[in-house]
Amino acid sequence: MPELPEVEVVRRGLEGHVVGRRLQHVELRGMRVARRHVPGAADLASRVEGAQVVEARRRGKYLWLTLAPHEVPRSLRQAPDTAQAPAEEALVIHLGMSGQMLVEPADAPLEKHCHAQFTLAEPGVDVPGTPMQLRFVDQRTFGGLQLTDMVPDRHGPGVVPTVVAHIAPDPLEEAFDEAGVVAAVRRRHTQIKRALLDQTLISGIGNIYADEALWRARVHGERMTDRLRPATVRGILDHARTVMTEALDQGGTSFDALYVNVNGASGYFERSLNAYGRAGQPCRRCGALMRRERFMNRSSYFCPRCQRRQRR
DNA sequence: ACGGAAACCTGCTGGC
DNA sequence: TGCCAGCAGGTTTCCG
Numbered sequence A: 001m002p003e004l005p006e007v008e009v010v011r012r013g014l015e016g017h018v019v020g021r022r023l024q025h026v027e028l029r030g031m032r033v034a035r036r037h038v039p040g041a042a043d044l045a046s047r048v049e050g051a052q053v054v055e056a057r058r059r060g061k062y063l064w065l066t067l068a069p070h071e072v073p074r075s076l077r078q079a080p081d082t083a084q085a086p087a088e089e090a091l092v093i094h095l096g097m098s099g100q101m102l103v104e105p106a107d108a109p110l111e112k113h114c115h116a117q118f119t120l121a122e123p124g125v126d127v128p129g130t131p132m133q134l135r136f137v138d139q140r141t142f143g144g145l146q147l148t149d150m151v152p153d154r155h156g157p158g159v160v161p162t163v164v165a166h167i168a169p170d171p172l173e174e175a176f177d178e179a180g181v182v183a184a185v186r187r188r189h190t191q192i193k194r195a196l197l198d199q200t201l202i203s204g205i206g207n208i209y210a211d212e213a214l215w216r217a218r219v220h221g222e223r224m225t226d227r228l229r230p231a232t233v234r235g236i237l238d239h240a241r242t243v244m245t246e247a248l249d250q251g252g253t254s255f256d257a258l259y260v261n262v263n264g265a266s267g268y269f270e271r272s273l274n275a276y277g278r279a280g281q282p283c284r285r286c287g288a289l290m291r292r293e294r295f296m297n298r299s300s301y302f303c304p305r306c307q308r309r310q311r312r
Numbered sequence B: 001a002c003g004g005a006a007a008c009c010t011g012c013t014g015g016c
Numbered sequence C: 001t002g003c004c005a006g007c008a009g010g011t012t013t014c015c016g
Helices: A004-017 A041-048 A178-187 A192-197 A206-217 A230-254 A268-272
Strands: A025-029 A053-059 A062-068 A091-095 A099-105 A114-120 A131-137 A146-150 A159-161 A291-295 A298-302
Touching: A004 A053, A004 A062, A004 A099, A004 A131, A004 A230, A025 A041, A041 A146, A091 A099, A146 A230, A192 A206, A192 A230, A206 A230, A206 A298, A230 A268
Parallel strands: none
Antiparallel strands: A025 A114, A053 A062, A062 A091, A091 A146, A099 A131, A114 A131, A146 A159, A291 A298
């Protein structure tokens, strides 16, 4: 599942293969891919078409391509009388649970669950003379695309897409204020794993890395935030950052290819997981059998000996 | 403010 | 062999 490290691998791939190029032709398939883009799929396609990609950015699990202002044909303008310079826009991408961004030859066989195709204008870093395409492939269609304006970032300098503004910075960002997050977590009265998964408190962490961070910190996910010491919360956040950085280092080995793939957790890093998916296997620290329990309509994996529900 | 659950999806697996 | 339930889970939304 794409959590922060997997999304960052995709971002780096886009940075290498898509930034600086124009999205020459856009084709969207099906109703769901642009369902969050309120003006509709046709609006998104027509406004993205011809735009040059300026940069590939990310916050938490959200990914976006900032687009240079470009001339939209008069017939497609929503407000043809507006004279001011067009504002910067971003194509926001969320991979959901199964989304992928692929860069491949335009004539490559269409994937079964390909929902969007962006033909890239030359020049590019790929095979000269071969038209290339950026594709959004998503089996479970929880992911999607939308085109939005930028608003000032509440958490630092610069701007973020409107639809990303409600998300907190992630632990790998400059804008991440660890002391502030520790305080915010402890002001809550909720279980620590819930807090870790709350993207408005701290972004980028999903079920897998939440379990990994808690295992490393030896804290049970059901412990209450307002009963944890500041140093304990800080430790959990530090572990979250290091485990995601390690996963990124391993997932990052593959983005050299034209594939901009999402296989960090399911591929390279899987063998490094200490908690997630290890029910019934011995804890790598103490040997006790790892447990799986239902939590928030999903699974939680933990060591019943290292991670006690309450402190003794 | 918080908790719980449903809804959105497809593919795979295990039980009968 | 086939069918069905269950599971995977990020995010939003609604309700209590």
